[in-house]
Amino acid sequence: MENQYDVVFIGSGPGGYTGAIRASQLGYKVAIVEKYSTLGGTCTNVGCIPAKALLDSTEHFHQAKEQFKTHGINLNGDISLDFTQFISRKAGVVGQNTAGLIYLMKKNKIDVHQGLGSFVDNTHLKVTAADKETVLTSKYFVIATGSKPSSIPGVTIDKKRIITSTESLSLSAQPKSMVIIGGGVIGVELASVYARIGTDVTIIEYTDSLIPTMDRELGKALFKTLGKLNIKMLLSSKVQSAANLGEQASVKFLDKDGKEQEILTDYCLVAVGRRAYTDGLNLKAAGVESEKNGKVKVNGQLQTNVPNIYAIGDVIDGPMLAHKAEDEGTFVAETINGQKPHINYNLIPGVVYTWPEVASVGQTEEQLKAAGIEYKSGKFPYSASARARASMDTDGFVKVLVSPKYGEVLGVHIIGPRAADVIAQSVVGMEYEVTAEDMYRISYAHPTYSEALKDAYLMASGQGAINI
Template sequence: MSDTTSFDLVVIGSGPGGYVGAIKAAQLGLKVAVVEKRQTYGGTCLNVGCIPSKALLHASEMFAEANHSFADLGIKVAPELDLPTMLGHKDKTVKANVDGVAFLFRKNKIEGVTGTGRIVKAGEVEVTGPDGAKRTLQTKAICIATGSEVAGIPGVSVAFDGETIVSSDHAIALAKVPASMVVVGGGVIGLELGSVWSRLGARVTVVEYLDKILGPMDGEVSAQFQKLLVKQGFTFKLGAKVTAVEKTGSGASVTFEPAKGGAAETLEAEVVLVATGRRPFTEGLGLDEAGVARDKAGRIEIDAHYQTNVPGIYAIGDVVKGPMLAHKAEDEGIALAEILAGQKGHVNYGVIPSVVYTSPEIASVGKTEEELKAEGLDYKVGKFPVMANGRARAMLHTDGFVKVLTDARTDKVLGGHIVGFGAGDMIAEISVLMEFGGSAEDLARTCHAHPTLSEAVREAAFAAFAKPIHV
């Protein structure tokens, strides 16, 4: 660590928003320091969230395909699960990513400061190191990028032990495959991690407060995807209000009652995963002392330029309003860096895709049908079944559909929703189109390589303004 204590920008938190914003600021000529309490960079996403979960999702999907699909492709195998090696693959993936961020910091001459950061006042951050030693950083600007933490269940005391009652942080490192698992929460995290352990042999039951899974996602997507998960062995208890999560002699139990009233029910399982969302992490930052305002949800309030009510103090990512998505935080980090460098950084919040990395994947961008109806907009729907796509048939990945929503008068694409293999990559095509205000006809008249999965997106666009070709 250098003796330099004066910077143009000090970022607290090295998750996707923090590290990307720091790199961009350094590229634009700012002198940058990043404060991180972990021994490794990358925040929740790289260490215990996005990256390790995707490593396990991919590995478990390969295991499931070896068990169920390879024979149909003429491949005879007798797969055997080696969980320690699978977890080892996850750990190697994490290490490669966090080491990559450390390399980028060195490359861009960013000073990493290990310890817990606290804002003393605008322009001053105190860092307490692992050994208790304190260091003060002087800076022109402070960016709060501390991300989020497990929210738990509102009104219910949950004692996480990391083995039988677990959070998403623990569920990426279970020592063995549980015979049964109850997942509290039918959102992205619960369904992804539930999928991992279901593929490896666990009987998974999802308990969700709402009447649908995947909360704000398009209703048709939610309904169709739930049917696919049921075929995969999932059981669902929807409209269920959890009142207790307790440890038992053989595992743990979840007690719930119908959200609209009725008799309580208790489910027992070897493992209970509580995946009911996340909340902004702002503990110990000194926000109250510094006078930084927060809203009722605990999020830091910011203006259009990511500045808080205290000049010189900024915030991005999960600690501010908007979807808690790594790529949203990254874009905000880049925009803030550009603003601090005197440029015109901005984020188009109407075009932020969301992906569920299950099998098949779910991807959405823009408006849902429910939102368009609520806004009273006249819209058209173009749909195409993945079953009719030649490449999907060849790959034995025919579940799902593509849906494109357009303005009925102008044909401008307002939203896109995909259920299918590779949906997370295919959604980018619709996102780019929407970023430039494109129409369904623009997409449909763009030549797509054949045979590709993305042809299903083109066919859905055809369906929105004319007719699809292959159905």
């Protein structure tokens, strides 16, 4: 029958579209329900992809201004940024990705229903669009509706002067100044974007470290590298309020000494995290239970308390990462199919796309100490890497944490060039329980950024570094 399916994914972000494709590959009749006019969710439209496009553009601009002369590259006249083209290129990248998703849906014979999905009961979902209302029937539903930016008391987001990451990716003109509330992943990435093109950027962070959920040494190193971009970083500071003054915004906060301070700025960007987004889903009608924090409650199979309804990605516990959602989308499709898939949540890497990049997998030193777990550390600086010297990317290090008993790799933490790509090798090794000795005995191409891993493993094993 028309509008009758085996599996319906609510939300077309990385978790939704990946899960839908896998379910279709397994022979199910599949549909996706998407509230917005384009597929891809936050990541593709207003998150990961556009942010990386702007990060790459601004890094090119920064290198042209700061490094090209050292490379022997001389540019005639002043270097300037065409802000309109800067934003336009980002929009083009997003458009290419959303077009690719439309192609994938057609190729895999997945029906796309545009509109707000709302449960009627556990087997029926009403989809409301501007011009019509449709009811879908399905054996299984997968909630993949993602997340929205959060705020803090005293700060109301108006999307004009008090903005989120979404608005910051499509400003009409380059701001002269910006205050960013939050020194986590989103905050430091967008601080990098705007500081590189000359915006006066201030980060106000409540804790005493940038990227506070990651290994503390990474936060300290990132503080130093962002300082080179003239970013002001106010740690241990508590924002009390933010107000739209018309042509500017006012941000009031208590500094690390408890003194009241105020900054006037063109924009106040709120980057204090995200919340699960299930607005309008009418979960109660399906009998689905939520946690106190608004996230959907699931078991080890990502199944809600209603057996035929699953939930994945940002709407459930765990890190709000696109690749986590993708893994969970595939996991659910294969679970429905009767398979026994596996996700090792300890080995989902976290990445910060500043430059140098930051990447981490496994446990941090702080976690190991708190748990009383013995470990040895091996740390190799990129200043000693021939490849890093050649590219003038000598900031940062590789740190590996290893069990002294069996040589098990417990954690890998990198701040350095292409860390987002280098970390993948360690994820593979840790997933298949490769020892530190195995990791330093395999052959690494020379010269490469990944050689720093080899030397860090050697050092954690009680040997000296051998590469330059």
